[in-house]
Amino acid sequence: MHALFDLAALGIGPATLLMFGLMVVLLLTGMPLAFVTLLVALVFALGFFGPMSITVITSRIYTFVNSFVFVSVPMFVLMAAMLDRSGVARDLFDALKLIGGRIRGGVAVQTIFVSVILAAMSGIIGGEIVLLGLIALPQMLRQGYDRNLAIGVVCAGGSLGAMIPPSIVLIMYGLTANVSIGDLFTASFLPGLLLASLYVGYVLIRSYFSEGVAPPPTKEKIPAAEKLRLLKGLILPLLVVTFVLGSIYAGIASVTEASAVGVAGVALSAMVRGEFSWRFLRDSAMQTLSTCGMIVWIGIGATALVGVYNLMGGINFVAGLITGVSDNPIVIVLLMMAILFVLGAFLDWVGIALLTMPIFVPIVKSLGLDPIWFGVLFCMNMQMSFLSPPFGPAAFYLKSVAPPEISLGDIFRALLPFIGLQAFALAMMLCFPQIAVY
Numbered sequence: 552m553h554a555l556f557d558l559a560a561l562g563i564g565p566a567t568l569l570m571f572g573l574m575v576v577l578l579l580t581g582m583p584l585a586f587v588t589l590l591v592a593l594v595f596a597l598g599f600f601g602p603m604s605i606t607v608i609t610s611r612i613y614t615f616v617n618s619f620v621f622v623s624v625p626m627f628v629l630m631a632a633m634l635d636r637s638g639v640a641r642d643l644f645d646a647l648k649l650i651g652g653r654i655r656g657g658v659a660v661q662t663i664f665v666s667v668i669l670a671a672m673s674g675i676i677g678g679e680i681v682l683l684g685l686i687a688l689p690q691m692l693r694q695g696y697d698r699n700l701a702i703g704v705v706c707a708g709g710s711l712g713a714m715i716p717p718s719i720v721l722i723m724y725g726l727t728a729n730v731s732i733g734d735l736f737t738a739s740f741l742p743g744l745l746l747a748s749l750y751v752g753y754v755l756i757r758s759y760f761s762e763g764v765a766p767p768p769t770k771e772k773i774p775a776a777e778k779l780r781l782l783k784g785l786i787l788p789l790l791v792v793t794f795v796l797g798s799i800y801a802g803i804a805s806v807t808e809a810s811a812v813g814v815a816g817v818a819l820s821a822m823v824r825g826e827f828s829w830r831f832l833r834d835s836a837m838q839t840l841s842t843c844g845m846i847v848w849i850g851i852g853a854t855a856l857v858g859v860y861n862l863m864g865g866i867n868f869v870a871g872l873i874t875g876v877s878d879n880p881i882v883i884v885l886l887m888m889a890i891l892f893v894l895g896a897f898l899d900w901v902g903i904a905l906l907t908m909p910i911f912v913p914i915v916k917s918l919g920l921d922p923i924w925f926g927v928l929f930c931m932n933m934q935m936s937f938l939s940p941p942f943g944p945a946a947f948y949l950k951s952v953a954p955p956e957i958s959l960g961d962i963f964r965a966l967l968p969f970i971g972l973q974a975f976a977l978a979m980m981l982c983f984p985q986i987a988v989y
Contacts, residue, residue: 563868570595570860584902585845588852592859599863611858612851618726619807625843626810627719631673632835632842633817637826640669640682642784656758656765658694659704662687663750666708670715670743671792672813675842676937677948680709684952692954697764699965700757702957706945707750707969710937713900714930715743716796717813720900722806723846724926727908731923732806733799738923738987739930742980746934749972787823791816846901853905866910873914880918881981884925887911888932888977895936896943903933927987928980935973938966 561569570591577587596604615621634640647661654660662683669679683705691701713720716736725732758765795813798804804812821827860866876886887907894903908929915925937945946962953962980986 563864566595566599566863567865567868570865578897583848584899585848585852588849588856588902588906592852592855595863596859599859604859604862607862608855608858611854615726615850615854616847620722620726620732620805623717623722623807623810624719624846625839626807626814627673627717627722628675628842629835629839630810630813630817631675631678632838633814633821633831634669634673635678635682635838636831636835637817637821638824639784639788639817639820640665641686643668643788644686646781646784648781654755654758654768656696656754657768658687658691659696659700659754659758659765660751662691662704663708663747663754666711667715667744667747668788668792670712671717671796672788672817673712673717675719676710676712676945679712680706680945680948681952683709684949688949688953695763695766697757697761698957698961700754700764702949702953702962702965703969704750704754706938706949706962706966707972708747709948710934710945711743711747713934713937714739714746716740717799717806717810718930720904720930720933721926723850723901723904724908724929727904728912728922728926730926734923735926736796736799736806739927741989742927742931742976742987745979745986746931746973746976749976750969753968753972787820791820849899849901850905853902857906857909861909866913869910870914873910874917880920883914883918884920884928884981887914888928888981891929891932892935892939895933896939896941900933900936903936904929921984921988924980924984924988928977931973931977931980935970935977938970938973 573591573594574587577590578584582590592608593605596608600607644661644665647664648658665687666679666683669682673679688701688705691704692698712718716739718736718739721735721739722732724730725735754765791813794816795809798809798812799806818827821831857866873883873886877883891903891907894907898906912922912925915922937943940946940963943963943966946959946966949962950957950959
């Protein structure tokens with residue numbers, strides 16, 4: 552059957568520009584990304600191939616939502632939603648003051664450590680930043696920490712969930728790139744710790760060598776009974792992390808099965824603490840439904856658009872443009888990173904992964920590069936997009952719980968040094984791939 556309106560006569564170059572322009576115009580109207588991509592996919596499918604092409608779109612969507620690994624996404628989101636509502640994060644923060652109280656800038660360092668453990672428990676951001684904004688930020692401001700440092704630590708630390716397994720960003724990359732998610736988790740572990748170490752190093756350097764950035768360490772003695780009580784706050788979180796990541800790395804469970812283990816672990820923690828109730832479960836489930844609904848709809852729209860664009864010959868067209876820039880594979884990867892960084896300032900990471908990876912990953916493989924390594928680079932890049940203006944989500948999450956005198960402009964200015972640290976970590980990953988694919 553013929554197309555209803557002949558867009559094929561334009562040729563793939565003008566059609567690509569028209570597709571991109573239409574997406575930008577629709578996004579500027581405030582329409583959600585999921586519906587923009589779905590509408591554009593529908594228009595170009597009908598314009599290029601006619602009504603019969605709709606079956607191709609639906610089959611691609613079915614393949615996307617039918618993936619067994621995709622089940623792990625709502626499980627990890629549910630785990631994070633339960634953590635938001637339990638007191639585990641507060642107890643964890645209190646327990647780590649045994650370390651933080653001994654050094655200058657200790658509360659900021661303590662916040663980063665808590666971020667790493669929470670990231671290894673849930674794998675998503677948003678909830679972490681809000682939790683730390685409620686627990687750590689007021690404490691740092693009250694003790695006289697430099698405001699910019701306190702803000703930056705909360706946002707950058709809370710965003711580590713994008714990098715540290717079991718990261719949902721890694722899961723979505725694995726789904727779109729068709730690579731082992733277990734291998735991605737193994738590869739991203741050291742880079743995630745490297746990034747956290749850079750944050751800790753920056754905090755310590757600023758605290759010890761800049762006047763008035765952090766208060767001196769407290770000298771008060773903590774009784775042994777109090778130390779024991781505080782240390783109990785470490786037990787449940789570390790057990791959950793051990794069971795989730797340990798079962799994956801030991802080959803006992805797949806990512807999907809480990810996500811269920813994590814949910815059971817957090818639920819059991821809430822029961823032990825006496826926090827588990829019908830309301831606790833219902834509110835956690837509703838938050839999970841809302842978050843996963845957004846992810847699934849963006850996935851449906853992006854999968855449909857990429858499928859139609861592939862049929863049009865667009866993926867080969869874009870691949871030719873990118874590989875034609877240089878014969879040097881690193882230059883091509885740098886161009887991809889630049890494209891991802893620009894897109895990250897305006898689009899959600901789920902949409903970026905599903906729209907760009909079907910184009911970028913085949914190029915990476917054709918250049919003889921490791922798609923696992925590229926996946927870690929992608930996650931590091933998305934880590935930067937969480938902090939980057941004008942739409943860095945980390946800033947908006949913190950603004951929702953920050954004191955009213957802290958403006959969005961203040962938050963974005965405070966994040967600039969941490970974006971620089973992320974860029975440095977990305978450069979290290981480019982220069983020394985062995986950090987990831989050891």
